[in-house]
Amino acid sequence: MSSIRRYPDLYLGGKWVAPLRSDTLEAINPATEEVIGVVPEAGEDDVRRAIAAARVAFDEGPWPRSSPRERAAVLRRMAEIMRRRQDEIVALDIAEVGRARLLAESIFVEIPLEHWEDMADRVLPSYEFEQAIPPQVNDFGVGQGVVLREPYGVASIITPYNAPFFLALFKLAPALAAGCTTILKPSPNTPLSAFLLAEIAEEAGLPAGVLNVVTGSPEVGALLTSHPAVDLVSFTGSDAVGRLIMGQASPTLKKVVLELGGKSANIVCEDADLDKVIPSVLMAITVTCGQGCANLTRTLVHESLHDELVARLKIALDQVTMGDPADPAVTMGPLISAAQRRRVEDLIRVGVDEGAQIVHGGGRPAHLDKGFFLEPTVFVDVDNTMAIAQREFFGPVNVVIPFRTDDEAVRLANQSDYGLAGGVWSGDPVRAYRIGARLRTGMVSLNGGSPGLTPHAPFGGYKSSGIGREWGKWGLEEFLQHKAMLWPMATG
Numbered sequence: 001m002s003s004i005r006r007y008p009d010l011y012l013g014g015k016w017v018a019p020l021r022s023d024t025l026e027a028i029n030p031a032t033e034e035v036i037g038v039v040p041e042a043g044e045d046d047v048r049r050a051i052a053a054a055r056v057a058f059d060e061g062p063w064p065r066s067s068p069r070e071r072a073a074v075l076r077r078m079a080e081i082m083r084r085r086q087d088e089i090v091a092l093d094i095a096e097v098g099r100a101r102l103l104a105e106s107i108f109v110e111i112p113l114e115h116w117e118d119m120a121d122r123v124l125p126s127y128e129f130e131q132a133i134p135p136q137v138n139d140f141g142v143g144q145g146v147v148l149r150e151p152y153g154v155a156s157i158i159t160p161y162n163a164p165f166f167l168a169l170f171k172l173a174p175a176l177a178a179g180c181t182t183i184l185k186p187s188p189n190t191p192l193s194a195f196l197l198a199e200i201a202e203e204a205g206l207p208a209g210v211l212n213v214v215t216g217s218p219e220v221g222a223l224l225t226s227h228p229a230v231d232l233v234s235f236t237g238s239d240a241v242g243r244l245i246m247g248q249a250s251p252t253l254k255k256v257v258l259e260l261g262g263k264s265a266n267i268v269c270e271d272a273d274l275d276k277v278i279p280s281v282l283m284a285i286t287v288t289c290g291q292g293c294a295n296l297t298r299t300l301v302h303e304s305l306h307d308e309l310v311a312r313l314k315i316a317l318d319q320v321t322m323g324d325p326a327d328p329a330v331t332m333g334p335l336i337s338a339a340q341r342r343r344v345e346d347l348i349r350v351g352v353d354e355g356a357q358i359v360h361g362g363g364r365p366a367h368l369d370k371g372f373f374l375e376p377t378v379f380v381d382v383d384n385t386m387a388i389a390q391r392e393f394f395g396p397v398n399v400v401i402p403f404r405t406d407d408e409a410v411r412l413a414n415q416s417d418y419g420l421a422g423g424v425w426s427g428d429p430v431r432a433y434r435i436g437a438r439l440r441t442g443m444v445s446l447n448g449g450s451p452g453l454t455p456h457a458p459f460g461g462y463k464s465s466g467i468g469r470e471w472g473k474w475g476l477e478e479f480l481q482h483k484a485m486l487w488p489m490a491t492g
């Protein structure tokens with residue numbers, strides 16, 4: 001993408017509206033360091049306007065009172081427009097995030113679109129928004145009733161930089177399906193796809209105020225999560241900001257749904273097939289340059305396979321092609337920014353100081369003089385209590401730790417503040433299942449299964465990896481209130 005996308009206005013109350021301040025944000029292609037887009041940087045007064053628009057649309061507008069069938073029809077129209085603009089969305093994901101083309105196409109654009117369509121075509125039409133309560137008999141007589149599932153209210157939706165289109169869809173699909181009204185705030189690093197979604201909502205005829213798009217700093221985020229007119233916050237990002245948001249939301253007792261970070265373990269038993277394991281470890285390091293919350297970043301391997309796994313992983317990493325992902329031959333792009341690269345490099349230095357050993361990578365690739373690239377990096381001689389085994393790199397770094405027994409593998413896997421994902425590899429599927437069932441984490445991949453990629457399974461974490469679930473009917477339920485209505489059939 002060579003031309004610069006310019007959005008001079010914010011999308012508020014169904015209109016493109018000039019911001020109240022003149023500051024702008026530049027979206028930078030992290031592979032080329034070129035400006036690819038300019039958007040307004042919203043201030044707190046802009047955010048107050050967005051919240052007011054969402055509040056009016058919720059309290060007085062048609063959307064929360066529309067039928068599931070009507071909402072499904074609008075979601076379907078939005079899906080059709082997204083399909084029509086799919087190539088453009090893929091190009092934006094590559095340029096905005098620095099993601100390799102194959103991943104942008106097959107996972108980060110296609111999968112959320114399939115989820116969106118699934119919400120419109122399957123989940124929404126079949127969901128029981130009114131569920132009968134069976135007749136009850138007690139000393140007062142006989143009664144019955146109904147449980148109404150109602151939209152939760154005004155929802156602030158805040159996303160991180162690593163999957164701006166993907167994560168916006170995972171939150172907006174259930175929020176809109178439920179009948180909520182929303183304010184979407186993307187990361188300042190990757191604001192462009194949110195504006196594209198506003199264009200799509202406008203063309204599809206989503207009623208005014210149901211989707212509002214703002215941008216901006218942590219102050220703007222703080223207002224979105226503390227303002228009394230907001231009922232619910234759906235946030236994906238770091239656990240540090242997740243903790244702040246719980247505090248910011250607490251005086252007004254908002255519901256918070258938090259999808260946070262991870263340090264997920266990939267357990268490789270001595271009977272595992274390394275031909276299949278190696279690509280999974282490679283993916284954990286290279287997908288979005290390691291900037292994925294559910295990447296399996298701690299490899300726990302049976303001591304008998306440790307040396308072979310490390311040797312084969314090094315060979316596989318030598319085949320990785322780093323560069324500008326606009327080139328389809330590139331398999332690993334850059335980190336999002338100079339600041340993020342510094343953070344990852346600082347933690348790599350901590351690992352070296354702790355006594356761990358780098359067996360691959362560790363530095364910047366010499367052949368790339370532009371872009372925020374970092375070599376895929378592997379540590380051995382790692383103790384699970386070290387900072388590099390406990391803290392999230394959010395970069396292309398993996399630690400390899402040996403274990404002797406299944407019990408030890410489970411103990412090491414669970415010895416983490418996080419609990420988002422996990423993997424188990426064994427030639428015995430029952431053994432893999434038993435180990436997986438003992439992991440304190442929201443999702444487990446057995447011998448390469450991808451639980452995180454189907455709308456028929458929930459997505460979310462235990463412990464510091466978050467609160468609540470996304471995707472499919474689980475995601476929808478987070479945006480609903482349950483109201484019990486009961487009436488007498490006969491009194492005693």
Ligand code: NAD
Nearest residue numbers: 159160161186187218221222237238241259260261262293
């Ligand atoms: P971040 O937490 O720094 O920022 C996320 C968003 O929160 C941004 O839009 C930011 O502007 C906003 N924000 C910052 N301070 C705020 C505040 N005080 N109140 C409200 N909003 C505020 O995250 P990031 O650096 O953009 O993304 C990386 C992190 O996201 C990693 O920790 C990663 O694990 C996590 N992540 C989690 C998932 C998941 O589903 N579990 C998915 C992707 C990324």
